[in-house]
Amino acid sequence: MIELSDVRKVFPARRTAGEVVALDGVSLSVSRGEFAGVVGPSGSGKSTLARLVNLLERPTSGTVTVDGRVLTDLDAAGVREARRSIGMIFQHFNLLDSRTAAGNVEHPLELAGVGRTERRRRVADLLDLVGLADRHESRPAQLSGGQKQRVAIARALAARPSVLLCDEATSALDPASTTGVLELLRQVRAELGLTVLLITHEMSVVRAVCDSAVLMSQGRVVDGGPLTEVLARPDSALAAQLVPAPAGPETGDGALVQLTVTDATPHGAVLQTLTAELGLSVEVVGGSVETVAGRRFGRLLLRVVGDDGRLDPALARLRAGGALVERTAAGDPRPQSDADDGPRPDREPDVQRLADAPDVQR
Numbered sequence: 262m263i264e265l266s267d268v269r270k271v272f273p274a275r276r277t278a279g280e281v282v283a284l285d286g287v288s289l290s291v292s293r294g295e296f297a298g299v300v301g302p303s304g305s306g307k308s309t310l311a312r313l314v315n316l317l318e319r320p321t322s323g324t325v326t327v328d329g330r331v332l333t334d335l336d337a338a339g340v341r342e343a344r345r346s347i348g349m350i351f352q353h354f355n356l357l358d359s360r361t362a363a364g365n366v367e368h369p370l371e372l373a374g375v376g377r378t379e380r381r382r383r384v385a386d387l388l389d390l391v392g393l394a395d396r397h398e399s400r401p402a403q404l405s406g407g408q409k410q411r412v413a414i415a416r417a418l419a420a421r422p423s424v425l426l427c428d429e430a431t432s433a434l435d436p437a438s439t440t441g442v443l444e445l446l447r448q449v450r451a452e453l454g455l456t457v458l459l460i461t462h463e464m465s466v467v468r469a470v471c472d473s474a475v476l477m478s479q480g481r482v483v484d485g486g487p488l489t490e491v492l493a494r495p496d497s498a499l500a501a502q503l504v505p506a507p508a509g510p511e512t513g514d515g516a517l518v519q520l521t522v523t524d525a526t527p528h529g530a531v532l533q534t535l536t537a538e539l540g541l542s543v544e545v546v547g548g549s550v551e552t553v554a555g556r557r558f559g560r561l562l563l564r565v566v567g568d569d570g571r572l573d574p575a576l577a578r579l580r581a582g583g584a585l586v587e588r589t590a591a592g593d594p595r596p597q598s599d600a601d602d603g604p605r606p607d608r609e610p611d612v613q614r615l616a617d618a619p620d621v622q623r
């Protein structure tokens with residue numbers, strides 16, 4: 262379990278006088294065994310948030326609790342000990358080039374003082390778990406990106422953590438390796454009962470593996486929740502990024518109506534009501550369907566032509582019956598996300614990425 266309560270992180274600005282508010286009162290709760298995503302534009306505070314969970318950075322104020330332990334109350338020795346239950350993987354793997362795959366996985370066990378026989382046994386089990394049973398002696402330079410990340414996952418799991426933090430863990434991988442690593446993360450989450458917090462800028466990653474997600478903007482959590490709930494909210498900025506609304510035609514007769522399709526909503530009845538009951542002509546002019554959190558989710562854009570006066574009462578009635586329908590404007594059917602806001606005015610362009618930070622696991 263991970264709990265952040267009203268966390269604020271202020272850095273002194275690197276190049277100018279003044280400060281940078283990286284996190285501005287963030288509260289977040291991730292249940293045991295949950296796979297949670299953190300998304301948001303560059304500079305929104307995602308990496309800072311990840312670094313706070315294992316106290317690589319101390320918050321300026323607020324509390325961080327992991328598995329019931331308030332990390333922000335611990336002294337340095339307590340934090341070091343607590344970090345053993347928090348594994349972390351990075352975009353650029355952070356493997357030791359001079360060591361073999363087995364040597365990399367073994368390293369945290371050496372640091373923890375685990376005996377040689379037990380170390381060897383655990384390394385073999387871990388490399389087996391990540392599908393690299395035949396690559397014990399390979400050095401990082403001899404491995405593909407996906408294989409390197411598998412070694413990093415095995416290393417992160419060596420201390421038997423209860424929480425795994427993934428910071429852009431698939432951003433440097435090709436699509437096939439990304440799929441493989443994400444499947445592995447789902448698998449280890451299920452087998453080991455891990456709580457996973459995954460920082461990413463890729464919505465496809467969230468769609469593929471997360472149960473829940475938060476959207477960050479300018480150091481704040483601006484939207485979030487279980488994905489199935491988020492997607493059913495018509496005004497959700499996060500939903501708009503997960504499954505972007507189809508662009509509507511610029512011109513044409515009639516009204517545009519957006520119909521959100523989920524496993525649980527009666528979308529078939531909407532089409533039937535509009536056509537058969539109201540005698541309106543309905544044409545699908547755009548749409549997309551995705552699998553999110555293992556469920557089908559889509560948005561259809563309908564052009565509805567006929568007696569316009571009958572449309573709004575019909576939509577209200579359909580909504581009352583659980584359908585997710587709303588009138589929308591051409592070309593701009595949903596509230597737009599802030600993903601393209603560009604950098605914050607106070608953003609420092611060359612902030613050191615978490616991937617380059619000292620790796621506590623090494």
Ligand SMILES: Nc1ncnc2c1ncn2[C@@H]1O[C@H](COP(=O)(O)OP(=O)(O)OP(=O)(O)O)[C@@H](O)[C@H]1O
Pocket residue numbers: 272273274275281282283301302303304305306307308309310462605607608609610612613614
């Ligand atoms: N050590 C630091 N010193 C000064 N400012 C920092 C430091 N770390 C982060 N920041 C600033 O805090 C803000 C949030 O940065 P952070 O790296 O957490 O964002 P992010 O969402 O992870 O972005 P990206 O996706 O580009 O990595 C940015 O304005 C950044 O410049």
